[in-house]
Amino acid sequence: MVVTDPGRRAALAELYRRGWERYVTEGITEKPVRAADPEARARQKRITSSARYLADHLHEVPVLVVPCIRTRTDASDAVVQASQFGSVLPAVWSFMLAARARDLGTAWTTIHLFHEREAAEILGIPFDEVMQVAMIPVAHLIGESLKPGHRRPLDEVVHWDHWRG
Numbered sequence: 654m655v656v657t658d659p660g661r662r663a664a665l666a667e668l669y670r671r672g673w674e675r676y677v678t679e680g681i682t683e684k685p686v687r688a689a690d691p692e693a694r695a696r697q698k699r700i701t702s703s704a705r706y707l708a709d710h711l712h713e714v715p716v717l718v719v720p721c722i723r724t725r726t727d728a729s730d731a732v733v734q735a736s737q738f739g740s741v742l743p744a745v746w747s748f749m750l751a752a753r754a755r756d757l758g759t760a761w762t763t764i765h766l767f768h769e770r771e772a773a774e775i776l777g778i779p780f781d782e783v784m785q786v787a788m789i790p791v792a793h794l795i796g797e798s799l800k801p802g803h804r805r806p807l808d809e810v811v812h813w814d815h816w817r818g
């Protein structure tokens with residue numbers, strides 16, 4: 654779904670802000686960060702501060718894209734969930750790359766899903782049949798141009814033939 658209507662965008666932004674409050678107070682989806690690694694902590698801090706900025710400004714973002722799956726996987730096995738997400742993730746990533754090629758910024762966000770049912774009501778989505786998987790704010794880039802994101806050395810993240818602990 655592509656959302657451009659100002660009233661609906663403002664309502665989604667409000668849900669995102671409520672989700673954000675819950676995220677910071679309960680830390681429900683926080684990714685595990687190696688506490689001993691100050692660089693990792695600093696990176697996580699930067700992402701958190703970007704996300705906080707987004708929470709404060711989301712209503713100003715002109716386009717919100719909400720990718721959906723025409724089923725619900727809440728109660729399904731990993732194989733079903735992975736297969737369904739496999740149908741949507743490559744399409745959304747292609748969209749994000751295409752946006753980037755046109756000087757549009759995007760981010761994969763999920764925090765509004767704390768209140769997915771309310772978002773479904775705002776957007777007229779039949780909640781029992783259609784699952785929202787993300788919300789991608791789309792806006793023109795301002796300020797400095799983008800830099801490549803930090804990537805850990807391949808040796809740390811690639812496993813050959815057998816999982817290393």
Ligand SMILES: Cc1cc2nc3c(=O)[nH]c(=O)nc-3n(C[C@H](O)[C@H](O)[C@H](O)COP(=O)(O)O)c2cc1C
Nearest residue numbers: 682700703704705707760761762763764765802803
């Ligand atoms: C503004 C902003 C908001 C984000 N919001 C979420 C979120 O709601 N849920 C989530 O799982 N990740 C969120 N992320 C994290 C990104 O989806 C992504 O995992 C992160 O930017 C690391 O990917 P990268 O190394 O390719 O940049 C957010 C990132 C940014 C910059």
